[in-house]
Amino acid sequence: MTKRSPTTRPRPAPRAATAALAGGALLLTAACGGGGGGDGEVTLTIDTFGVMGYEALIERFEEEHGIQVEERNVTDVADYTPQLQQNIASGSGAGDVVAIEEANIAQFMLQKEAFVDLAEHGAADLEENFLDWKWDQGTAPDGRIVGLGTDIGGLGMCYDTELFAEAGLPTDREEVGELWPTWDEYAATGEEFTEADTGAAFMSTIQPLFRVVTAQAGGEPFQNTEGDLVIEDTPSTREAYDTVTGMSGLSAALPIWSEEWNAAIQDNAFATMPCPAWMLGHIENTAGEAGEGRWDVAAVPGGGGNWGGSFLAVPAQSEHPEEAAALAEFLTSPEGQLSAWEEANTLPSSPEALESAEVTEFTRPYFNDAPVGAIFGATAMELEPVYYGPDTQAVDDAFRAALESVEQGQATADEGWDTAVSGSERAAG
Amino acid sequence: MTAASRAPQDARRGTDRAARLRAALDTKAAPYAFIAPFFLLFGVFGLFPLLYTAWVSLHDWSLIGGNEGFIGLENYRVLLGDAKFWNALLNTLGIFAIAVVPQLLAALLLADGLNRIVRGRGLFQIALIIPYVTSIAAMAIVFSTLFGTEYGMVNQVLGVFGIDPVNWRGGRLSSWAAIAVMVDWRWTGYNTLIYLAAMQAVPKDLYEAAALDGASALRRFWRITVPMMRPTILFTVIISTIGQMQLFTEPAVFDTGGAMAGGTQGQYQTVMMLVFQEAFRYGDYGYGSAVSWVLFLVIVVLGLINVLLTGRIKGAS
Amino acid sequence: MTVTADRPAQAPAGRPRRPAGRGRRLRRLRERAPLTYAGLLLTVLLSLFPLWWMLVIATRTTDAVARFPPVLLPGGEFAANTGRLFGNAGAHFTLGLWNSFVASATVSLSVVLFCSLAGFALAKLRFPGRNGFTVAVVVTMAVPVQVGIIPLLVLMQWLGWRGELQAVIVPFLVSGFGVFMMRQYAAQGVPDELLEAARIDGCSTLRTFWSVVLPVLRPAMVVLGLLTFMQTWNEFIWAVAVLTPDNPTVQFSINQLNESAYARDFSLMFTGAAYATLPLLILFAVFGRRLVGRIMEGAVKA
Structure with a gap:
C-alpha cells in the first residue's frame, strides 16, 4: 500500500442541500400520482376558448341529464387551435365537445372522419335553428354535420x-x-x-x-x-x-x-x-x-x-358521442344561444334568437x-x-x-x- | 510492508484478488453506469420523437388528415427550392451573427466584474438573472413598445437627435437588430452565471502571482481567465449556436398577430417560426418535419465547425 | 479588483477595505472597482426594467398597458388584483404554483445528479466510446423540439400520462445541456492528480465522485440546478399541450387568467406573473450565495 496523500483524505460530504432535498423530491413525486377514476357515471369535457358564456347552461344541462360536465377553457384562440389540432392528430386528449373557430372550420372539415356526424344524433332537423351560411359552414359537402354554429x-x-x-x-x-x-x-x-x-x-x-x-x-x-x-x-x-x-x-x-x-x-x-x-x-x-x-x-x-364566430363539434375519439352530441345541440339551440348572449354578449347565429327582444333591444352603455x-x-x-x-x-x-x-x-x-x-x-x- | 505471519497474508491475498477484481470491474463498468441514466432517458423521450419526425417527413402528412401516403424525399426536394426556407435560414444566421458575439463578450466581462467584487455580489447576481425569469408576456409588450414606429421609445429618443422614425419591423436589418437586442437582453445574464461558476475553478494563486508581476487587470483577464476557461467558453459558444439556430420566442413575440410570418415580407421569420407556421398553423406536418430535420442537420454541421475551429485555435496557441 | 477582496476573512464586511499595502500597482488596480460597479449597475437597470414595468401594471388596471407615454409608477390596484388572482376559479393558480414547484424541484435535482455523473465520466474517465458518447450528447441538444411535440404526446397517451404531472417531469429528468456543461466544467476544474490519488487510495469510482469530485463541481452544480429550476418553472408550450387547465403548471395557469371575452387582462396576468416570479428570486437569493466561494476559501487556507 502506498502513502496516503493529504489531498485524498475523504472529505466530509459537502453541506449541499442536495441529498436532503433529493429525499424530499421523492416524497413529492410519490404524493402526486394520478387522481381521478370512473365510478360508472358519465362525465363530459368541453373545450372552449375565449368566453363562450356557458356557465349557466352547463349547470342546467347537468341537472337535466344527470351528467357531469367539465369546461376546459383556453383564453387565446391562437393557443387553443394548435392544441386542438395536436389532440385530433394524436387521436386523444380532445374534449367530448370542442369549440372550433370560423377560420379553422374548413381545415377540420378535411378530416371529417375525426368528428362524429351529428346527423346521426338528430341534428339534421335543426337546420332552421341557424342562419343559412352558418349552417353551411359547419356541414360537409356530402351532408355530414361536423359543427353546429355558436356565435357569429x-x-x-x-x-x-x-x-x-x-x-x-x-x-x-x-x-x-x-x-x-x-x-x-x-x-x-x-x-x-x-x-x-x-x-x-x-x-x-x-x-x-x-x-x-x-x-x-x-x-x-x-x-x-x-x-x-x-x-x-x-x-x-x-x-x-x-x-x-x-x-x-x-x-x-x-x-x-x-x-x-x-x-x-x-x-x-x-x-x-x-x-x-x-x-x-x-x-x-x-x-x-x-x-x-x-x-x-x-x-x-x-x-x-x-368577422369571426365559432362552432361546436364532437371528436370521434369521444367515448360518449351520444351524450356529447346532446350537449352540443343543447348549447347551440336558440335558447342556449340566447343564454350565452345574456352571459357573455356572444351574438347568436340562430335567427330566432337574433330576432328576440333580448338581442334587438340590447344596448351598450x-x-x-x-x-x-x-x-x-x-x-x-x-x-x-x-x-x-x-x-x-x-x-x-x-x-x-x-x-x-x-x-x-x-x-x-x-x-x-x-x-x-x-x-x-x-x-x- | 512486511508480513507478520503466513496465514493472514494468504487471507489478504484472497481479499486482494477480490478487491482487484472489483476495482477492474469498477473501472470498466462505472463510466457506462454513470452515463446510462442520460442515454436511457434520452433514448425514450428524445430519440423516439426524432425518429418519428424523420418518418413523418417522408410522407404527405397533414396534421389533421394524418398520413396521406409515402412520398420519399419529396418534402426535401420542395424544401431545397423553397424561397421561404432560404429566407428563414438567412434571417436565422443573420440574427445569430449580430447577437451572439456581443452577448458572450459582455457575459465574460460581467462575470469577471462579478468575480472581483464582494459587496453586493448577491444582488447583482439576482439582477442579472432577472431577464431570464421575467414573464415572456411582459417582455413581449415592453420590447414591442420600445420598438414601435409611432409610439416607440427608441424612436422618440432618435427623434431628439433629429433622426426620422424607423419602422423597426419593416426592414431586414432593423428587425434583426431589434431582435438581437431582445436576445442579448434575455441571455447575457444567463451566460454570465455559467462563466462566473467556471471562474471559481481558476486557481486564485495564478492571479496573485500575476498581480505581483505587475500584469494589468485586462492582461490577467486575457492571459489567465480566458485560457483557463476555454472548455466553458467552448460550451457557451456551442449552446448559443444551437439556441440561436432554434431561435423562436423572441422573434415570435416581436411579430404582430399570430401568423409566425416574421414581418410583412418575412423580414425576420426564423427557421423555427417557419416550422411552427407550416406544421401547426397550416397543418402541413410532413413539410414542417422536413424543415425541422434539415435545421437539425445544419446545427450539427455548425456545431462540428465550432469544435474544429476551437480545436485549431487551441492547437495554434 | 483587489487581492483583499478575494479574502473576505481579512476584511470584515461593512468596513471600508484598505489595500493590503502591496504597492502602488495593486492600489491602482483597486481603484478600478468603481468602473466595475458602474458597468454592473447599468446592466442591472436595463435588466430590471421589464420586470419593474410588469409590477407596475400588476398594481393598476389593464388599460395602463397601452398608455403612452408609459406609466412607470405603481398604482393602488395590487390588492384588488391579488384578490381576483386567487379568486379566479378557472385558473387554479395555487395548484399551479404547487405543481410547478414539485416539477421544478424534481427535475432540477435529477438533472444535477445525473448530469454531474455523466459529465464527470465523459470528462475524466477513460473508456471505449467516450468521444462518441460526448459527441452524441452535444448532438442531442440540436434536436429541434417543436415538431416532436406530437410523437411525445402519442407517447404520453400510451403511458397514460396525459393531464398528469409526471408528463412535465419524466421527459426532462436529464438534459444534454446539463451533461455537456458538467463535462466542460469537470474537464476544466477537476485536477487529474486528485483522481489519481483517490484511485491509488482504493476509492471506488462512485466514492471518488461523491467525495472528491462533487465538492469541486459545486459552483457549476448550483448554476445548473438554478437554471434548470427556472427553465422548468417557466416552461409553457409543452405544459399547455400535455396538461389540462384543471391541473396546470403556474405558467399555464397565468395564461388562463381572464375575465372578459376576446381581450387579455394584463393587470391580472402580470399579478400572477409577479407571484410566480417571487419564488424564483427567493430561491436564487438563497442558493446564489453558494455559487461563489468554496475554492476561494480553499485558496485562502492553503
Missing part, C-alpha cells in the same frame, strides 16, 4: 364621436351610417376627415377591411369546395383588394392587435374601425374609463358583414347606449353565404402581410397582390 361576428363600424365632431362630421349614429352606404362613400368620408386635419388618421389599418369586403361579396372568394384556389378567377376578390388598398392613404398603418394599435386606441389616434360584436370588449378594456362615451357604433358600409344587438343582428341577417376553404388561414396570412406591406409603403398594390397570390398558392398548392 356581426359587424358594425365603430367611430370616435369626438374626432368626428372635430372634423365637422355628424356624430349621431344614424347620420353617420347614412354617410357611407358603400365603401366608396366611406373612402370619401375619409378624405373629408383627413382634410379637416385633426391630427388623427381615419382608420388604424386597411387589413381587416379586406376580410369584411370579401365576405360581403359572398361566394367562394379564395378557394372552392374542391379545394382549388380561385382567387384570380373571382373578380370580386381583386375588386375588394383594390377598394381596400385604395384607402391606404387614410390609414395610420398600425397592424391590428399590435401594442402600437392598442396605444393608438388610447391615444385617440384613429377615428373608425370595423367592429365585430366581440371587438367591443377589447375597445372597452383598452380605452378604459377615459374612452367611455367616446366611441359609438354605426352601420357598416356595404351592407351586412361577419359604454358606447353611448348604442343598440348593438340590433345593429349586429341586422348585418348578420343580410349576409350572403360565403365559403372559406381549408387553407383559409394561409390565404388570410398571405393577404394580411401583403396589405400591411402596401400600407407601410414597402410594396405597391400590384406587388402586394402578386405576393399574396403566390403565398396562397404555396400553401394551397
